[in-house]
Amino acid sequence: MRTVTVVGASLAGLYAARELRAQGFDGRLVIVGEEAHRPYDRPPLSKDFLTGRADEEQLALADPEEEAELDAEWLLGTRAQGLDARGRTLLLENGRTLVTDGLVIATGASARRLPGTDGLAGVHTLRTLDDARALRAALSGGGLRVVVIGSGFIGAETASSCASLGHEVTVVEAAPLPLLPQLGPEMAAVCAALHRRGGTELITGTGVARLHGQGSVTAVELADGRRLPADLVVVGIGAVPNTGWLAGSTLLLSDGVLCNDGCVTEHPQVVAVGDVARVGGLRAEHWTSATEQPAVAVRNLLAGRTVDSGRPLPYFWSDQYGARIQFAGRRREGDDVRVVEGSTAEGGFLCRYEREGRTTAVLAVDRPRPFMRARRELSSAQPPDRPLPFRPVRAESLAPVPEPG
């Protein structure tokens, strides 16, 4: 393998590039990134970056020395537009092509937009550095009426940041509770209380009918007819994997690039990592997945077949209203929830999700140390990994996995 191309220059793409060099690949390494920016870390965008506690240089994922060590060709500000049937020739914008022996797909996901709001000023999404710059600038005035649509991680963190900047914030959530699919009803109710504690109004169980405004937004109309005056709207309703550029390829696509447990597609020289990858039937939009998958993916890529697979324990965290939420494991509907440390009424706590006497997941609010211990126990209790051959997943059996963070 003489040339390996990584498409996507964010967290997963950079980690893949690092793994390629760490695992001994000394050929030509090309990194294609649609954004003009060097790789940066996204989690702070909705938190410290938005509130001005962190600046852009603190978001950088690699320093110049490390970039020099990677010895890669960076094609930043360059969008990949297609991949040939054999997965060997990449079509870049402006009609340029790039022939490659190996390919790492790390194109991530894009913020889902509210239909019919294009061109309406004051409506923001938060996914990229450019999004965050625009939102940070718009929030600098203070005293705005902000409506956040969606109470997932991005929505909740953004609402928390806006409240801490002194804005009047309302969060609208279509589901009965925030983070319901991730945490289940008991703990979702606890997270709902965080919003109220932070001084944010939380409206649940109703969707958004439309936005009002001539030129710039003035109000959000809810499905139940209520109208919320708004100077600024943040739309945090999830993300869509960036697979559009692969439409003409022979890769299997269904809410992500389908790959086996080893991140390998049906072409052994094409692997996928991060938010865009549906690994073994699951797409996990987690920082941790983006940092853990590349080691396995690159090992398989360089071996030319699936020799390794990983089922790392899902882990995500979120900082909201001064509380740190950490979750690890695989919760299922109907799991029992038991608080084993602290109390949900005040301060922090640790709880376990249990099924048939076994812990399936752990959740902590402001209990990092016991959480870490529980996460390690859970991780070591997992069944051992075994390599699996590529098995296409039937598209209709796939349920979306709404887990940002």
Added chain:
Amino acid sequence: MIPVCRLEDLPVGESVRIDTTPPIAVFNADGTLYAIDDTCSHQDASLSEGWLEGCLVECPLHAASFDLRSGRPTCLPARRSVRTHEVVVEDGVIHVRPAVREGTAA
């Protein structure tokens, strides 16, 4: 020098955080005391709440690991060292002599 706690109040495997600016974490790693900056150099998390194993402490948020002897990160995502500080035990009380701020947080 800043008094931290009595020696017997920091058993092996335990850590304590002192609210200096920036905060400092003191560890008892298998009987040897170490002090480093408490805040992970990657993102805001308290290393005193981390996982202590030998001379390494793992950040409770993103699993960056630091060598208590040097303050150097031993794995990603941290890339910058945390400062180390001198620990002195006097009359059974642990003290920390914070490092001067300049030129240490490389």
